Amino acid sequence: MNWLWSALAGTASGILGAMGMGGGGILIIYLTLLAGVEQSAAQGINLLFFIPSAVVALIVYWKKKLIDWKTASICSALGVVGALAGSWLCGFIDSSILGKLFGGLLLIMGIKQLFYKKPPSD
Numbered sequence: 001m002n003w004l005w006s007a008l009a010g011t012a013s014g015i016l017g018a019m020g021m022g023g024g025g026i027l028i029i030y031l032t033l034l035a036g037v038e039q040s041a042a043q044g045i046n047l048l049f050f051i052p053s054a055v056v057a058l059i060v061y062w063k064k065k066l067i068d069w070k071t072a073s074i075c076s077a078l079g080v081v082g083a084l085a086g087s088w089l090c091g092f093i094d095s096s097i098l099g100k101l102f103g104g105l106l107l108i109m110g111i112k113q114l115f116y117k118k119p120p121s122d
Contacts, residue, residue, distance in 0.1 A: 005034055010049070017050065018057035024050060025106060032099060039099040040090055 009030035017023025024046040031042035061067050090098065 002035075005030065009034075013046075013049065014053050017053045018060070023053070028102065039095040039102065043090065043098070 009027055013023035013027040013030075015023065016026060027046050027049060028039075028042045031037040031045060032039055037045065058067075093101075
């Protein structure tokens, strides 16, 4: 049964990640709550999972000409800086605190999505 949950979590994470909707949230929740993996290890597994998923999604989006390369380059460069800072900080923060921070971020994003109103277009 464990392989079934792993397969479902991996598939759902891949689908949501390819759509740009944060599939890592699903994977990290599965790994920490159901598989008993420590938060910091779950984050590392999620990053490793993300590499092939992102490559496949990038190829599809590129073929559909849905990538603004200038914006993507700027975001990617700054993302590398953020990834270095985040992985460095992760070494100093206890895993239980990381879990609470992750849960709080998910809660804030969920509340924002529930109550977000699209501004009227002019």
